Amino acid sequence: MKTARPVLLRTGVVVVLLALLAASLMTGGYDITISRLIEDPAAREMFLISRVPRTLALVLAGVAMSVSGLIMQMVTQNRFVEPTTTGTAQWAGLGILVTLIVTPGAAPLTRMIVASFFAMIGSLVFLGVLRRVALRSSLIVPLIGIMLGAVVSAVTVYLAATFNLLQSMSAWRSGGFSGIVRGHYEPLWVVGIITLAVFLLADRLTVAGLGADVAKNIGVNYERVVLLATVLVAVATGVTSVVVGFLPFLGLIVPNIVSMLRGDNVRGNLPWVAALGAALILACDLVGRTVVAPMEIPVSVVLGAIGAAVFIALVLRQRRHASF
Amino acid sequence: MIQFSDLHKAYQGDTVLGPVTGAIEKGGITSIVGPNGAGKSTLLTMMGRLLDPTGGRVTIEGRDVFTTKSREMAQQLSILRQENQFTARLRVRELVAFGRFPHSQGRLTEDDHRHVGEALEFLSLTQLADRYLDQLSGGQRQRAYVAMVLAQDTDYVLLDEPLNNLDMKHSVLMMRQLRRAADELGRTIVLIIHDINFAAAHSDRIMALRDGEIVTTGTIPEIMRDEVLTDVFDTPVSVLEVDGRPVAVYYS
Numbered sequence: 001m002k003t004a005r006p007v008l009l010r011t012g013v014v015v016v017l018l019a020l021l022a023a024s025l026m027t028g029g030y031d032i033t034i035s036r037l038i039e040d041p042a043a044r045e046m047f048l049i050s051r052v053p054r055t056l057a058l059v060l061a062g063v064a065m066s067v068s069g070l071i072m073q074m075v076t077q078n079r080f081v082e083p084t085t086t087g088t089a090q091w092a093g094l095g096i097l098v099t100l101i102v103t104p105g106a107a108p109l110t111r112m113i114v115a116s117f118f119a120m121i122g123s124l125v126f127l128g129v130l131r132r133v134a135l136r137s138s139l140i141v142p143l144i145g146i147m148l149g150a151v152v153s154a155v156t157v158y159l160a161a162t163f164n165l166l167q168s169m170s171a172w173r174s175g176g177f178s179g180i181v182r183g184h185y186e187p188l189w190v191v192g193i194i195t196l197a198v199f200l201l202a203d204r205l206t207v208a209g210l211g212a213d214v215a216k217n218i219g220v221n222y223e224r225v226v227l228l229a230t231v232l233v234a235v236a237t238g239v240t241s242v243v244v245g246f247l248p249f250l251g252l253i254v255p256n257i258v259s260m261l262r263g264d265n266v267r268g269n270l271p272w273v274a275a276l277g278a279a280l281i282l283a284c285d286l287v288g289r290t291v292v293a294p295m296e297i298p299v300s301v302v303l304g305a306i307g308a309a310v311f312i313a314l315v316l317r318q319r320r321h322a323s324f
Numbered sequence: 325m326i327q328f329s330d331l332h333k334a335y336q337g338d339t340v341l342g343p344v345t346g347a348i349e350k351g352g353i354t355s356i357v358g359p360n361g362a363g364k365s366t367l368l369t370m371m372g373r374l375l376d377p378t379g380g381r382v383t384i385e386g387r388d389v390f391t392t393k394s395r396e397m398a399q400q401l402s403i404l405r406q407e408n409q410f411t412a413r414l415r416v417r418e419l420v421a422f423g424r425f426p427h428s429q430g431r432l433t434e435d436d437h438r439h440v441g442e443a444l445e446f447l448s449l450t451q452l453a454d455r456y457l458d459q460l461s462g463g464q465r466q467r468a469y470v471a472m473v474l475a476q477d478t479d480y481v482l483l484d485e486p487l488n489n490l491d492m493k494h495s496v497l498m499m500r501q502l503r504r505a506a507d508e509l510g511r512t513i514v515l516i517i518h519d520i521n522f523a524a525a526h527s528d529r530i531m532a533l534r535d536g537e538i539v540t541t542g543t544i545p546e547i548m549r550d551e552v553l554t555d556v557f558d559t560p561v562s563v564l565e566v567d568g569r570p571v572a573v574y575y576s
């Protein structure tokens with residue numbers, strides 16, 4: 001049993017992921033069947049222009065957010081942090097607004113750089129506050145992050161109202177994959193580079209999860225790991241925010257589930273976190289697209305609903321296992 | 325040899341240790357004893373470079389612990405703190421394997437696996453190696469932490485209250501294992517211990533602290549005396565001889 005279960009689980013995750021990928025590619029406003037794809041060049045073109053990009057964008061964004069959550073949970077030693085519960089994503093949003101105000105016609109790349117830069121500031125502010133919190137594993141930590149995020153969001157809304165940009169901001173905020181077509185989502189491939197970097201950094205991230213003292217004892221530069229991690233998360237959050245908006249809770253749910261199943265060794269967990277992150281966002285997107293078809297509920301709304309429920313479950317679970 | 329000179333620690337201007345000057349000789353087991361708040365952990369964590377001193381310096385075989393490259397230091401010196409609470413859920417074997425990090429940087433060789441296996445064996449953890457840390461009792465977890473530090477295979481090992489949470493049997497076992505590590509592998513081991521009799525029974529030297537000062541350092545016969553112990557612990561202590569060993573009695 002000891003060996004059979006992981007294999008079964010692994011196969012299960014791969015099968016589910018493939019099924020979700022297929023379902024995501026096959027769902028949409030017009031019918032696309034495999035035979036039409038083979039016979040009809042126009043359908044094929046349509047498929048490549050809108051369906052494939054949307055599904056790829058979902059997968060990449062899902063991986064970006066769940067891997068970001070994984071990184072942040074390790075370096076903060078807190079289970080409840082992820083880009084939207086630390087203010088990082090909200091800062092990215094502020095960055096996007098600032099580019100809209102300062103250079104309305106800015107290229108997407110500029111917006112991504114600015115958003116990533118703001119996300120970086122957000123993470124550093126959060127980490128700065130965290131230094132003053134004695135009990136790092138406590139719920140106080142995400143509460144602080146959520147408050148910081150709320151303040152930044154308020155500033156963002158105020159600025160948007162002042163500059164008459166409320167509408168563009170709310171369109172951006174709702175995490176839309178409906179507008180994703182070829183030529184829009186490609187920056188998300190940077191997620192691949194980030195995931196690779198996390199893989200190379202995996203052991204050091206696990207060590208960081210054991211705390212600054214253990215890290216130092218075994219010769220790992222804790223500060224440097226935290227800084228690198230912050231940069232990776234900032235870029236992932238910045239790029240994802242610009243392309244698809246907020247994706248709340250993904251970074252919270254996925255790493256926690258993986259941690260319950262297989263502990264916290266980052267190297268071994270990374271493929272799981274990536275796969276489950278992609279699967280979850282694909283599933284949420286399918287739900288959002290089918291329940292009110294032909295209308296769509298933004299994936300962020302679905303994620304928010306599911307995520308909030310899981311978040312509460314995690315909190316209750318933690319209260320039962322005091323050492324969790 | 326670990327040497328420290330004018331080592332001093334203050335929090336917001338309040339001195340909690342020093343300035344103290346002294347040394348831990350190479351080889352054998354040195355126990356640091358003293359009342360709560362005496363500054364034992366402060367001294368040990370500064371020797372182990374985990375705490376920055378307000379003033380003074382620490383060297384190990386002539387190398388400054390704070391300026392030597394961290395990875396090099398980690399191959400020579402390991403330290404375990406008094407309190408450890410990890411939120412990361414690791415299996416015992418995974419945790420102990422991270423003790424090899426200074427040598428392997430994460431790519432475990434045959435040699436690393438051997439060290440990990442030995443450390444697990446040393447602390448009778450082989451049966452528990454595949455459990456998660458949060459599935460262990462306090463004493464088992466404490467042993468896992470010590471195993472991690474021993475797997476690091478450093479000449480100098482600093483342990484802050486390694487007998488924390490251990491029952492009688494495992495306390496004795498742990499001390500015997502540390503004794504073996506000192507005698508057979510030539511390690512230099514520095515411990516903080518609360519039970520003075522345990523310290524006397526298993527170590528070569530005792531360093532006594534009180535109120536942020538080193539009161540005295542010496543061999544067991546030099547320290548295990550009524551007047552010395554009464555002075556250090558600020559409580560009446562008499563030393564009796566039981567089975568040819570000095571035993572401090574302080575319950576009256």
Ligand SMILES: Nc1ncnc2c1ncn2[C@@H]1O[C@H](COP(=O)(O)OP(=O)(O)OP(=O)(O)O)[C@@H](O)[C@H]1O
Nearest residue numbers: 335340341358359360361362363364365366367406
């Ligand atoms: N972060 C800190 N801020 C202020 N004072 C501190 C801090 N850490 C330790 N101290 C003080 O320094 C003194 C020495 O502490 P230390 O931990 O070295 O004691 P100890 O000898 O190890 O005691 P124990 O036997 O209780 O472990 C204590 O009075 C303690 O209150």
Ligand SMILES: [Mg+2]
Nearest residue numbers: 364365366406
């Ligand atoms: Mg102490």
